[in-house]
Amino acid sequence: MTTKPKVLISDKMDPNAARIFEARGCDVDVITGETPEQLIARIGEYDGLAIRSSTKVTKEVLAAAKNLKVIGRAGIGVDNVDIPAASAQGVVVMNTPFGNSITTAEHAIAMIFALARQIPEANARTQAGEWPKNAFMGVEVTGKTLGLIGAGNIGSIVASRALGVKMKVVAFDPFLTPERAVEMGVEKVELDALLERADFITLHTPLTDQTRNILSRENLLKTKNGVRIVNCARGGLIDEDALKDLLVSGHVAGAALDVFKTEPAKDSPLFGAPNFICTPHLGASTTEAQVNVALQVAEQLADYLVNGGVTNALNMPSLSAEEAPKLKPYMKLAEQLGSMVGQLTRDSVPRISIHTEGAAAELNMKPMVAAVLAGFLRVQSDTVNMVNAPYLAKERGLEVREVKTEREGDYHTLIRVSVKTESGERSVAGTLFNNVEPRLVELFGIKVEAELAGHMMYIVNEDAPGFIGRIGTLLGENGINIGTFNLGRREAGGEAVLLLSVDSAVPETVLKQACALPGVKLVKALAFA
Numbered sequence: 001m002t003t004k005p006k007v008l009i010s011d012k013m014d015p016n017a018a019r020i021f022e023a024r025g026c027d028v029d030v031i032t033g034e035t036p037e038q039l040i041a042r043i044g045e046y047d048g049l050a051i052r053s054s055t056k057v058t059k060e061v062l063a064a065a066k067n068l069k070v071i072g073r074a075g076i077g078v079d080n081v082d083i084p085a086a087s088a089q090g091v092v093v094m095n096t097p098f099g100n101s102i103t104t105a106e107h108a109i110a111m112i113f114a115l116a117r118q119i120p121e122a123n124a125r126t127q128a129g130e131w132p133k134n135a136f137m138g139v140e141v142t143g144k145t146l147g148l149i150g151a152g153n154i155g156s157i158v159a160s161r162a163l164g165v166k167m168k169v170v171a172f173d174p175f176l177t178p179e180r181a182v183e184m185g186v187e188k189v190e191l192d193a194l195l196e197r198a199d200f201i202t203l204h205t206p207l208t209d210q211t212r213n214i215l216s217r218e219n220l221l222k223t224k225n226g227v228r229i230v231n232c233a234r235g236g237l238i239d240e241d242a243l244k245d246l247l248v249s250g251h252v253a254g255a256a257l258d259v260f261k262t263e264p265a266k267d268s269p270l271f272g273a274p275n276f277i278c279t280p281h282l283g284a285s286t287t288e289a290q291v292n293v294a295l296q297v298a299e300q301l302a303d304y305l306v307n308g309g310v311t312n313a314l315n316m317p318s319l320s321a322e323e324a325p326k327l328k329p330y331m332k333l334a335e336q337l338g339s340m341v342g343q344l345t346r347d348s349v350p351r352i353s354i355h356t357e358g359a360a361a362e363l364n365m366k367p368m369v370a371a372v373l374a375g376f377l378r379v380q381s382d383t384v385n386m387v388n389a390p391y392l393a394k395e396r397g398l399e400v401r402e403v404k405t406e407r408e409g410d411y412h413t414l415i416r417v418s419v420k421t422e423s424g425e426r427s428v429a430g431t432l433f434n435n436v437e438p439r440l441v442e443l444f445g446i447k448v449e450a451e452l453a454g455h456m457m458y459i460v461n462e463d464a465p466g467f468i469g470r471i472g473t474l475l476g477e478n479g480i481n482i483g484t485f486n487l488g489r490r491e492a493g494g495e496a497v498l499l500l501s502v503d504s505a506v507p508e509t510v511l512k513q514a515c516a517l518p519g520v521k522l523v524k525a526l527a528f529a
């Protein structure tokens with residue numbers, strides 16, 4: 001009986017998430033609000049972790065997560081996950097990139113109106129019995145210019161809503177194409193122009209080295225006198241001390257933050273500043289968005305843990321639930337071929353090429369490439385898997401080439417893996433029998449037909465009578481049972497290769513004796529998963 005994958009939900013999430021995990025065959029624990037130390041003590045037993053923004057998945061948490069295969073963020077921002085550390089450890093990181101975007105855009109729009117009409121303060125003072133009718137004078141948003149920093153999913157929804165209330169929208173986003181800007185009905189501008197022209201500025205970028213402090217003191221000073229600023233993206237995009245000074249001086253007429261540099265924000269310099277309003281990271285907190293992201297994250301995580309489907313992963317190529325079953329045997333074949341080359345290549349390898357032919361060439365190649373690399377690099381490190389293999393290959397300066405030939409060759413489907421070594425290019429190729437059974441069909445230019453599984457022996461010898469008998473006797477005398485025998489040769493009497501599957505590992509002493517048999521050039525023990 002296979003054990004069920006175990007998932008931990010460590011942040012407050014809609015109960016649908018737990019239900020879906022159970023329905024999809026996972027065991028699930030919901031344990032929220034723990035300290036980092038408690039999470040570190042617990043995480044080792046889980047295959048999957050579902051989080052929002054409160055759980056910080058640090059290097060230390062990952063180091064303790066010995067069984068972890070996947071982290072799912074029920075939301076968009078993944079700055080609370082150490083993605084390089086997760087990738088190095090082979091843990092897939094997924095998010096739900098669209099589930100809460102409408103909701104967050106609506107929060108930004110709500111903030112714009114709250115600032116324009118000072119609703120929070122007017123509300124508080126009215127309820128305090130003041131009836132302060134003469135204390136407030138708002139501004140209309142109609143006809144005003146909204147400066148959008150970041151025009152991705154949320155930014156573009158904000159733009160559409162702002163256009164709906166008759167604002168003019170200018171956008172700064174280096175990745176926004178002119179065509180998309182036209183489609184969105186916004187004017188694409190440089191940051192300085194936006195700062196100069198905007199009556200309201202709203203931020204919708206991730207927090208990266210390029211966006212950190214994008215509204216620095218220097219940039220805030222370039223804004224229009226009386227500007228109003230909204231941040232529902234990430235704390236850290238704005239210099240909070242500078243913003244406070246400019247609210248006090250009146251240069252900034254209002255600021256609304258949903259996110260802070262340090263969260264939970266318990267004593268921000270901005271608290272109490274004039275015309276400052278804030279919410280405690282509520283951008284995604286609507287019933288609709290929370291149901292969306294909870295359902296999505298649970299489906300995605302369960303799909304990966306149960307079927308190997310990969311959706312919305314940030315550190316691995318996607319693989320849909322429909323593709324996964326079709327690609328599974330190919331990935332097995334790809335991994336075996338990579339492993340074969342890795343085990344048989346002693347020289348350093350500056351380049352590896354993966355060539356798909358026939359039916360294989362019609363499929364998503366990225367997962368096959370990742371599987372080849374995982375097999376190839378596993379000889380160097382047993383913690384390599386499909387997630388971290390492409391990163392490791394890059395780190396080690398291994399050039400990876402991908403080639404596709406849709407035309408069929410000798411086989412209806414084929415994967416060929418070639419490596420460039422000091423002694424030249426060497427390649428192995430494999431096909432799928434009945435579309436499901438991986439078979440090696442070519443080994444360094446010699447045609448063979450072998451299943452790569454378990455313990456194997458690879459022998460290169462001069463093709464001469466009597467050899468098969470001698471190797472059979474040697475193994476028999478040492479109690480090693482031969483499963484299958486696969487022989488290939490360039491020409492009669494030339495170089496021959498023998499691939500034997502054996503029921504147990506071949507000891508070093510037996511490998512040496514085999515090597516000493518007449519005509520034997522090379523003997524190597526191989527192992528396949």
Ligand SMILES: NC(=O)C1=CN([C@@H]2O[C@H](COP(=O)(O)OP(=O)(O)OC[C@H]3O[C@@H](n4cnc5c(N)ncnc54)[C@H](O)[C@@H]3O)[C@@H](O)[C@H]2O)C=CC1
Nearest residue numbers: 076077150151152153154173175204205206232233283284
């Ligand atoms: N307050 C909340 O509860 C929530 C906050 N968020 C945050 O909102 C932000 C935006 O999310 P999405 O729109 O879904 O992301 P997205 O990835 O769709 O869009 C981000 C945009 O920022 C742009 N960008 C990247 N670098 C830039 C730079 N240096 N200058 C200007 N633009 C740049 C990108 O080109 C992209 O168009 C994220 O930080 C996310 O974490 C998302 C959901 C809820």
Ligand SMILES: O=C(O)C(=O)COP(=O)(O)O
Nearest residue numbers: 052053054075076077284
């Ligand atoms: O999705 C995002 O990026 C968010 O910031 C939402 O955060 P939350 O899930 O509400 O903690």
